[in-house]
Amino acid sequence: MPTIREVAQKAGVSYTTVSHVINNTRRVSTPVRERVLAAMQELGYRPNALARSLRSGETKTIGLILPDSANPFFAEVGRAIENAAFRSQYSVILCNTEGDQAKERVYTEVLQNKQVDGLIFVAAGDQPDALQEIATRGLPVVVIDRDCSQLELDTVITDNLSGGRQAGSHLAQIPNLRAACITGPSNLTPSAQRLVGFQQALHEAGIELREEWVLRGDFHPHSGYQAALHWLKAAQRPNAIFCCNDMMAIGVLRAAAELGVMVPQELEVIGFDDIELASYTHPPLTTVAQPKAQIGETAVRLLLERIADGWLPARREILPTTLIIRKTTHEEKP
Secondary structure (H helix, E strand, O other), X not given: OOOHHHHHHHHOOOHXXXXXHHHOOOOOOHHHHHHHHHHHHHHOOOOOHHHHHHHHOOOOEEEEEEOOOOOHHHHHHHHHHHHHHHHOOOEEEEEEOOXXXXXXXXXXXXXXXXXXXXXXEOOOOOOHHHHHHHHOOOOOEEEEOOOOOOOXXXXXXXXXXXXXXXXXXXXXXXXXXXXXXXXXXXXOHHHHHHHHHHHHHHHHOOOOOOHHHEEXXXXXXXXXXXXXXXXXXXXXXXXXXEEOOHHHHHHHHHHHHHHOOOOOOOOEEEEEEOOHHHHHOOOOOEEEEOOHHHHHHHXXXXXXXXXXXXXXXXXXXXEOOEEEOOXXXXXXXX
């Protein structure tokens, strides 16, 4: 393994000049810099990342904690985060908690021990205590997809209330609407806000959302499938189902297909997220789109700003949703 002194000798410069080129700690003229870089390439020299991080106090790494990396929504947001971080010359370490708060605490400690420069975090739940523990660790943190307005933490969330209203307003155009909703876990505010927005839109249209036509799911396809089987086998069944994520909506589509219920002629279905798979279901899924790329890019921007200046006031970015009408619902009225 070549040393920095061998690079200096090859380039005909001092040891400190090579150090300045590697660490970008002082201006070096372009011809000299190019000579040093050429010598490094010819000798196959690679800077020691650990040594550089010890000198600079930065590791150029970001921790990313997700509750379910198999969920396409989080996978797509994670990809956006990785791409945005890479453009800023940061690497990302991904940890998957599977919604387990004990695992979440362990991973947070592991990432801090690895001296990541900051953390982008999707909590297993919305409990203030768990988020407060993260906030007190002294690590720059950005929380995404969780509403923690009671804490002084940078946050990136989607306007879930508005998204639920968009779904409700669209379905409210159905004559003799009998609407149902499959929510997500009770400990997550995004799901609760989507339900509230949905109820508000129906109420404004003079439509009741019956209590028995609201069932709790877990954001996985099977829970949507089971809820739909329960309703569609009943004597009186809903003619529209709003699912608080696309994965549950995919489960609903399977149940409808098995029972011979035609979508959208007999049953209209709306999801939430607009994962990539949503446009490939049969029929293609109408859904409320979250701006996944913007979520990831905004989270990285806020985190890098926080790393650069820890005294910034907490920021709260609320991003808009968009209703994407495909073939599982009616065409929008002009």
